Amino acid sequence: MIDTGANRTFISFKAWHSTNSKQFIKKIQRRVLLADGQSSIFVYGEITLHIMLGDIQASIVALIVKQLCTDCILGMDFINKYKLIINTEDRTISIRNNDKRLLLKLDSNSSRVHSPARLVNNIIIPPKRTISIPVSINSSLQTLLFRPSFKLQQRIPLIMLNSSLTVHNRSSFISLHNPTSYSCSLPRGIILGTTTVPTLSFKKESDIDQSLVNTYIDKLIQHLINPEHQKKVKLVLLQNAKLLDTSKPTIAFTLRPHEIKTLDHPPPTSKPYYSTPLKQEAMYKIIQELLYSGLIRPSYSPYAAPALLVAKHDGNWRMVVDYKKLNNITIKDNHPLPNMEQALQLLGAGYKLFSTLDMKSGFWQIPIAEADKHKTAFITPEGLYEWNVLAQGLKNSPPSFQRVMTDILSSCRQFSLFYIDDIVIYSRSFDDHLNHVTQILSILLNYNFQLNPSKCALSWYRKFIPQFATIAAPIHAITNLTKPNKHKFRWNDLQKTAFLQLKQLLVNAPLFLNFPNDNYPVILTTDASKVGIGGTLQQLIDGEIKNLYYHSQVTSSTQRRYDPIELEALAIWLCFQRMRSYLLGRSIIIYTDHCPLCNMMNSSVKNRRVDRISILLQEYNIEKIIHIKGQHNCLADYLSRHPIKHHEEIFDEDYGINMLFDGEPLVTVTVPDVESSFLNAVITRSKHKQIAQQQLLSPQPLPIDITTTDSPVTRPTNDEASTSSSCNYFNIEQIKIEQANDPNIQRKINEIRDKVITSCYILDDGLLYKLLPMHANSKRKTKVIYLPISMADSLLKAYHDIPLAGHFGVKRTYLKLKNKFWWPGMIQFITNYIKNCLLCQQYNISRIKKPGKLCQIPTPDGPFQLIGIDFCGRFKRTPRENQYVLCITDYFTRWVDAIALPNCSAQTTAQTIFNDYICRYGVPKSILSDQGTHFNNQLMDFMAKLIGYNHTFSTVYHPQSNGMVERFNATFVPQLAKLHDHENNNWDEYLSPVVFAYNTGIHSTTQYSPFQLQFGREPRLPIDKPSFTYLFHKPNDYYAQLQKSLNIIHKLAHTTIIQQQAQYKQSYDKNRSDPIYDINDQVLTKIHGSRSKLDPRYSITPRIIIKKQHPIYWVEDQTTQIVHRVHVNDIRPIVFPSA
Structure with a gap:
């Protein structure tokens, strides 16, 4: 074998002895690391091999090893010495020695290079089972092909398949299947099959789909x-x-x-x-x-x-x-x-x-x-x-x-x-x-x-910001700090310089935004996700994309529930709203990755929201809507998944809020000059929702004139203010006229002229003033205008209602006015006026205890009469698939059952209550729960009627109604957190021990443990000493004694519970109001759930009480006619001005 991955040439002992060579072996004992970087083989020595390749005689020094996957491996030392050239296309090898060159054909039969796969251990394979068994392979190759032994499969009824093996440290795994109904055994060392080297498939041109x-x-x-x-x-x-x-x-x-x-x-x-x-x-x-x-x-x-x-x-x-x-x-x-x-x-x-x-x-x-x-x-x-x-x-x-x-x-x-x-x-x-x-x-x-x-x-x-990594290095040095080093964050000159340099690069070619060219259509590309929507406005001019506008924004919680087609259509509509000035009058091409929207402008898509958006877009010149694959819609997709939460054009919020415009401002605010101390704040923009609410509740115009201009912010002079028509609620020039029409003031003026009174009032330039001490014990006095009662309302509108007044409370408003104006009953008038302010009633935080005195649940006479149920969770899913805990508490004994469940569906809830409580303790008289869908459903109603118990529901957003169960939930969760294994997430294994510990502990209200009140005896704990004496009673005697003991402790516990409840009620009711409302009273109800800090705390529109059962009231929304059941502490009365 020729191996380009081997540095040296190797020969096995068996192959060397077969040559019958008389050559002396030079002994060197060392280990050689194989190609996998982990396995090694032992080298026993080295010899000089003489190899005949055709008519070329080659020689090379080879290392001798005990076993190889083949007889001999020619490594890189041989390849380099004889300048071997391997041609994979012709499957030939060229070898040269001196002036001779020989061309040899490659042998593609890899089956000649094979190694046996031997069983490592004695094994027994159970019937009808498949097991993975370890085998040893005399090869360091990491991937081999396994072929089962045909003879072995003829002898034993086991199934082995041809497979690819991954070899690690000369061992691998083979799957064996026993299809019989009896066990089969195999001895250690048996050869299961052979492994061969996988051949690399040298595809010819004809083999490829060219x-x-x-x-x-x-x-x-x-x-x-x-x-x-x-x-x-x-x-x-x-x-x-x-x-x-x-x-x-x-x-x-x-x-x-x-x-x-x-x-x-x-x-x-x-x-x-x-x-x-x-x-x-x-x-x-x-x-x-x-x-x-x-x-x-x-x-x-x-x-x-x-x-x-x-x-x-x-x-x-x-x-x-x-x-x-x-x-x-x-x-x-x-x-x-x-x-x-x-x-x-x-x-x-x-x-x-x-x-x-x-x-x-x-x-x-x-x-x-x-x-x-x-x-x-x-x-x-x-x-x-x-x-x-x-x-x-x-x-x-x-x-x-x-x-x-x-x-x-x-x-x-x-x-x-x-x-x-x-x-x-x-x-x-x-x-x-x-x-x-x-x-x-x-x-x-x-x-x-x-x-x-x-x-x-x-x-x-691709175009990137040049040298971005170098320029931004000072910023990354402080923004990539680890959590323990966050305190080292320092924004110094280096970071400021880098930040300004990056901003400058962003507004220069090729990254800056361009102005639109009217000779070309604009291209709007949009995308939407559950996080937000995004869009880019571009133009294709002379083959180059010009960026005009980027937009992204967060979707609301309601919008996130839209169907995908509705969400994608919403992205188009919101981008049109934001880019209206760019789109009106221009030819528009829309790209979207949602194909069903391509025909939304031509025909209905059978979706009301989308059809409505298509109607709103009719005013625009939309040439066509083209589908684009999601993989090509990267920029809009990024903008939709990283939306801007707060979009404020004149502020830069990257590293703090600084004015973006150092030159001329964009807004001029003109304020009527009543007095310099009257108005001391300016707002440049008001939120849409606040203005809408103020217009709904107070139709009068705002007392500030805001105009867009190119001139700096200016304040008019006194002369300008006196001659300009002010839209303020309060006009100081009107005081003299109103004083002339006020009979009380005219009586005081006549008394001054007749010198009946001289110390408390003074007449100056036709205006009546009240003389008041400058301080509580001061003899010096100051004069303030005696305000006609007819102007008190307009004055308080200017000092309380307008944005510059801020809707503050009685004390702050009075302190603003006391050195300028006075009229009889001034403090009470201000108090009543602010109480009547609907916005203050909706938004103000109450600094006193919530109204409504404690209405306690009557104490049951014994166990199993009233139980409270509630779900706790959702917890992290355990290996047993559990995520929730159903807690069941007896209101008399305080005995708790807590059952871990995979879900909180109605069916699971009903089955658990029946199987784990009713079948164990019997049917309770009443069950108290909240109004969650897992409790308030037809299945639970049917079970209550079928079995025979009364199901009572607590008031929405008033967990105190089922406080005993809520209190236990708050108790056992920290205990589970202390005990469970965070890595294995096995909190459900510790649930029963925690509940047992709770049930066997003394309860502070009953002064008994729930276990004692439930079973009439002391619990025996694992740490208690074993008893060596046994006292046997007759069953009848034991029952009588148990009944007697239970009656005694139940009476004592009942008395203790009533006493504890009385003490708690006294403490709870102290300094707490208990308003009682009548039918048809108009009230505001508290808004629960997710609410931003600028949203009202109480309902926008008044609600009418249509039914009452104090402290529970049923109120009807005047706009939607929806009826809600609320507790008295979630109600705020509307105070109307007296006639």
């Missing part, structure tokens, strides 16, 4: 303008044409097959999914194709995962396997995947040429270790099969594929990136790039990989 390959090559090089470059790239692709031949699948010769390491767990099994006859026929055809291609094989495995069909876009079917159960017991492979941020930084470091390679069905090219193939078994209506290759859906598929690529392409990491089945090659010049591409294609060809030509791209030129 027309298909030529088509792929033409597409890959058509963008190359330089004919010389095109010719060179085509030559490289032709030399590696087998990589592009996708006529049938291939399995790579990988260094490491995929291994599936599982926990010590029984093999998970499932029944085949039900399917229609049409799907069964489709499944059968797919299975036959996979069998024919060698990707799967029949299986006798105890594992069984269900297979199902998923419809593809072209109407065909794709088979997928549900490996959830297998993945749950599979040990995670932590082999790292590349960091995409670092990869992008590397690509921007001055590289200009890029090529991308994509594997054809990448996972199916990676073999699975023979010992683990049975774990991939999947079940169909036709039978059980297992994968020979890496199946999609297996837990560790990505890291395993990444490990393979890292192993084989490690020598090319200076100019390539590989992320699972995608490879990026980057270079600075064409010659370098061609050399790099050639190296990687050669490696992939040697390992028998197959590319997907339709997804490959060669020698593309």
Whole structure:
């Protein structure tokens, strides 16, 4: 054998003795490392071999070893000495000695190089079972072909299949199946078969689908303008044409097959999914194709995962396997995947040429270790099969594929990136790039990989920010700090300079945005995801793409529930709204990766939302809507998955909020000059929702005049303010007129003129002022305007309602006014006015205890009369598939049952209550639960009527109604967290011990343990000392004694519970109001659930009480007529101004 991977020439002892040579052996004892980098063989000595090849006599020093897979191996020392040339196309070898040259034909029969596969241990194979057994192979090759021994199979009824073996440390695994009904045994050392070296398939041109390959090559090089470059790239692709031949699948010769390491767990099994006859026929055809291609094989495995069909876009079917159960017991492979941020930084470091390679069905090219193939078994209506290759859906598929690529392409990491089945090659010049591409294609060809030509791209030129990695280095130095070093973050001059430099590069060619050209149509490309929507506006001018506008935004929680077609149509509509000024009047071409939208402007798509959007788009000149593949819609897809949460045009929020415009501002705010101290704040933009609510509740115009202009922000002079028409609520010039019409003020003025009063009031320039002390104990006084009562409302609108007043409370508003105005009952008037403010009622936080005194559940007279039920979870799924805990608490004994469950469906809930509680303790009188769908459903209602118990529901968003169960949930969760194994996630194994510990502990309310109240005796714990004396009672005597003991402790516990409840109620009710509302009262109800900080805390529109059962009220929304059941502490009364 000629081996280019061997540095030296080797000969086996057996072959050397067969030559009958008298030559003296030079003894050298050492070990030689084999090609796998792990195995080694022992060298006994060396001799000089004389070899006759035709009429050429060659000699070489060879090392003697005990065993080889062949008689002799000629290594690189022989190849270099005699200048061997191996021609793989003609399958010939040329050898030269002095002036002679000899041409020898290659022998392609690899079966001549074989090694026996011997059984390592004595084994017994149970009946009807398949087991994987270890065998020893005298070969260091990592991949061998196994052929079972024909004679052995004639003697024993065992089934062995031809297979590919992965050899590690001269050992591998072979699957044996025993189809009989009795056990079979095999002795150690028996030869099960032979292994041969797999021959590399040297395909001739006629063996390759050349027309298909030529088509792929033409597409890959058509963008190359330089004919010389095109010719060179085509030559490289032709030399590696087998990589592009996708006529049938291939399995790579990988260094490491995929291994599936599982926990010590029984093999998970499932029944085949039900399917229609049409799907069964489709499944059968797919299975036959996979069998024919060698990707799967029949299986006798105890594992069984269900297979199902998923419809593809072209109407065909794709088979997928549900490996959830297998993945749950599979040990995670932590082999790292590349960091995409670092990869992008590397690509921007001055590289200009890029090529991308994509594997054809990448996972199916990676073999699975023979010992683990049975774990991939999947079940169909036709039978059980297992994968020979890496199946999609297996837990560790990505890291395993990444490990393979890292192993084989490690020598090319200076100019390539590989992320699972995608490879990026980057270079600075064409010659370098061609050399790099050639190296990687050669490696992939040697390992028998197959590319997907339709997804490959060669020698593309891309524009990046020049020297991005160097410029951004100071920023990355502080933004990539590890968690323990976060405190070292410092934004200094270096970071500021780098940031400004990057911003400057972004607004210069080739990355800046352009103005639209009216001579060309605009191209809008959109995409949507569950996170957000994104869109790009571009123009194709003279073959070059010009970027006009980018847009992305977060979708709301409601929008995330849209169907895909609705979400994609929404992306188009929102981009049109945002880019309206660019799109109106121009010809528009829309690109979307959602094909059903292509005809939305021509005909109905049978979806109300989409049809409505198409109607709204009629005002635009949309030429056509074109479908684009998702893989080509990268930019819009990125924008949709990384949306901008807060879009504010005049602020830059990257590294803090700084004004983006250092020159002239965009907004001028003109404020009427009532007094300098009246208005002391300016807003430039108000939120749409707040304005809408203010317009709904207060139709008067806003008291600020905001106009867009090019001049700086200015404040009018006093003269301008006096002559301009102000839209403020309060006009100070009106005071003198209103004082003349106010009888109380006129009476005070007459008294001053008649000198009846002189100390409290003063008349100045026709206005009446009130004299007030400057401070509490001050003798000095200041004069403030005596405000006519008719102007008090307009004054408070200016000092409370408008944005510059801020809707603050009574004290702050009064302190603003007390040094300027006064009128009788001023504080009470301000208090009543602010109480009547609907916005304050909706948004303000209450600083007092919630209203509603404690209404306690009557204490049951004994156990099993009232139980509370509630779900706790969802927890992380355990190997037993559990995610939830159903807690059942007895309201008298405080006895708790907690059952771990895989889900919280209505059916699971009803079955658990019946099997784990009713069948154990009997039927309770009443069950108390919340209004979750798992409790409030027809199944639970039917069970309550059938069995005979009363089911009561607590008030929505008022967990205190079922507080005992809620309290236990808060108690046991921390205990589970302390005990469970975080790696194995086995919290359900500790659930019963934690509940037992709770039930055997003294309860603070009853002063007894739940165990005592339940069973009438003290619990015996594992740590208690064993009793050596036994006292036997008659059963009748024991029952009487038990009944007597239970009656005593139940009475004591009942009395204690009532006392504890009374103490708790007294503490709870202290300083707490208990308002009682009447039918037809208008109120606001608290808004629960997700709410932003700027949303109202109470309902926008008033609600009317239509039914009451204090502290529970039924309120009806005046707009939607929907009735809600709420607790009194979620109600806020609406205070209307008195007539």
